[in-house]
Amino acid sequence: MVVVTARVENISVIGTGYLGATHAACMAELGFNVIGVDVDPEKIDSLSRGELPFHEPGLPELIRKHVDTGRLRFTTDMDQVGAWADVHFIAVGTPQVKGGTGADLRFVDAATTSLAASITKDALIVGKSTVPVGTAARLADLVQDTTQEGVQVSLAWNPEFLREGFAVEDTLRPDRLVIGTRNPGDEATLREVYAEALGRDTPFISTDFETAELVKVAANAFLATKISFINAFAEVTETVGGDITTLADAIGYDTRIGRKFLNAGVGFGGGCLPKDIRALQTRVAELGLDHSMKFLDEIDQINLRRRKKAVARAFELLDQDIVGKKIAVLGITFKPLSDDVRDSPGLDVAARLFNAGADVAVYDPEGNRNAAKRYPRLGYVNTLTEAVTGAELVILTTEWQEFRALTPADLNDLVAAKRFIDARNVLPATDWENHGWTFAQLGRKMQH
Ligand code: NAD
Numbered sequence: 300m301v302v303v304t305a306r307v308e309n310i311s312v313i314g315t316g317y318l319g320a321t322h323a324a325c326m327a328e329l330g331f332n333v334i335g336v337d338v339d340p341e342k343i344d345s346l347s348r349g350e351l352p353f354h355e356p357g358l359p360e361l362i363r364k365h366v367d368t369g370r371l372r373f374t375t376d377m378d379q380v381g382a383w384a385d386v387h388f389i390a391v392g393t394p395q396v397k398g399g400t401g402a403d404l405r406f407v408d409a410a411t412t413s414l415a416a417s418i419t420k421d422a423l424i425v426g427k428s429t430v431p432v433g434t435a436a437r438l439a440d441l442v443q444d445t446t447q448e449g450v451q452v453s454l455a456w457n458p459e460f461l462r463e464g465f466a467v468e469d470t471l472r473p474d475r476l477v478i479g480t481r482n483p484g485d486e487a488t489l490r491e492v493y494a495e496a497l498g499r500d501t502p503f504i505s506t507d508f509e510t511a512e513l514v515k516v517a518a519n520a521f522l523a524t525k526i527s528f529i530n531a532f533a534e535v536t537e538t539v540g541g542d543i544t545t546l547a548d549a550i551g552y553d554t555r556i557g558r559k560f561l562n563a564g565v566g567f568g569g570g571c572l573p574k575d576i577r578a579l580q581t582r583v584a585e586l587g588l589d590h591s592m593k594f595l596d597e598i599d600q601i602n603l604r605r606r607k608k609a610v611a612r613a614f615e616l617l618d619q620d621i622v623g624k625k626i627a628v629l630g631i632t633f634k635p636l637s638d639d640v641r642d643s644p645g646l647d648v649a650a651r652l653f654n655a656g657a658d659v660a661v662y663d664p665e666g667n668r669n670a671a672k673r674y675p676r677l678g679y680v681n682t683l684t685e686a687v688t689g690a691e692l693v694i695l696t697t698e699w700q701e702f703r704a705l706t707p708a709d710l711n712d713l714v715a716a717k718r719f720i721d722a723r724n725v726l727p728a729t730d731w732e733n734h735g736w737t738f739a740q741l742g743r744k745m746q747h
Pocket of ligand 1: 313314315316317318319336337338339342390391392393406407409410427428429430459460461462463570571
């Protein structure tokens with residue numbers, strides 16, 4: 300049985316994307332020496348210069364601070380950390396497999412194998428990536444098979460709950476810490492790593508691998524369910540009338556339900572919720588439990604229908620004649636305060652309208668660059684004014700503050716026609732209607 304009791308001084312983080320770069324910088328902030336490792340040399344070059352290659356509030360400052368103090372370094376060379384770190388966090392991607400619904404574990408497997416082979420000093424490997432249940436047990440065997448003789452390496456799982464846009468805050472002040480371990484001593488090592496949060500009485504759930512893996516996907520499945528739950532009611536209210544926001548407020552006052560994640564609109568997206576509910580269903584079906592998570596298929600379908608509904612509303616507002624019409628799409632990141640466009644509802648809506656022949660003008664405060672890599676043919680503009688000038692229709696798809704603050708007076712003289720779809724239900728509809736706008740929201744019956 301492996302017992303790791305050495306004091307933790309040096310930490311490596313394998314994978315320096317949204318999760319890994321944040322984790323590495325925050326570990327340095329907590330006083331550890333940290334090396335971030337990635338297979339992407341461009342990412343490593345930029346991080347080594349103290350520059351963050353993506354948008355996350357507060358993170359550039361933290362990276363620069365600790366690159367300057369020398370406590371935070373980055374490399375593509377796994378061997379550098381194998382002889383150095385006491386704890387290695389694995390934070391590589393687990394995207395949806397191409398052409399399927401399960402999680403693609405190639406990156407986690409490759410990172411774990413090359414890390415375990417490079418380790419020459421007793422250490423603890425801690426998986427943070429979101430993985431299907433059973434992965435940690437399989438990787439623990441892989442680590443034992445790969446580790447060099449005479450070196451004691453153990454594996455733990457510590458799922459991550461950070462929210463993009465609040466990643467630094469969530470990492471430094473998590474609302475709970477969950478760890479799955481098998482070997483005595485690993486919990487003590489992780490308690491040392493997280494001593495600061497534990498000093499603030501952060502709930503610390505120490506459990507087995509399977510529970511730790513499942514907690515993460517259960518949390519995401521629950522959040523996705525809440526959003527699709529209210530969106531299913533939005534399908535009803537937009538047919539029979541009624542106000543979906545009032546409905547959400549009213550049920551949300553019940554503390555057993557809670558108001559958060561009950562905002563009807565164009566639905567969820569991003570690099571986590573959609574792929575995590577699909578991977579969970581797929582994994583559970585693999586285990587022979589075909590029915591247990593079947594409801595998640597419906598959650599996914601409700602969510603995807605919302606995107607189609609936003610497009611249908613656009614057709615409706617333009618009398619089915621959208622070819623050549625200028626449509627301003629405001630917001631293409633999957634949520635505000637991020638530049639992440641993975642599985643983004645706004646980008647999907649923009650692409651559908653473009654494919655239907657509309658002249659789409661996309662504006663997002665942070666997302667244009669990433670979106671252009673995925674859909675180079677969409678018309679990207681650099682300002683809100685450029686997007687809406689001459690537009691026959693404006694669609695708000697991501698609730699950035701800049702868009703939430705819009706008033707009819709801001710747009711009245713710029714657009715070619717006063718038509719608006721607020722696909723996030725964040726603007727006061729009657730106010731816009733009083734200024735002569737044809738104003739649609741998802742979950743709201745069309746006012747003709
Ligand atoms: P990401 O795509 O931004 O980053 C993944 C990084 O891993 C990339 O930089 C990639 O180059 C690197 N990588 C791939 N293979 C590697 C290897 N063999 N060795 C070293 N580096 C390698 O992804 P992300 O959003 O940071 O997500 C990472 C994991 O964290 C996923 O499992 C995700 O589900 C989970 N997660 C993400 C968030 C979030 O908000 N982004 C929150 C909680 C959990």
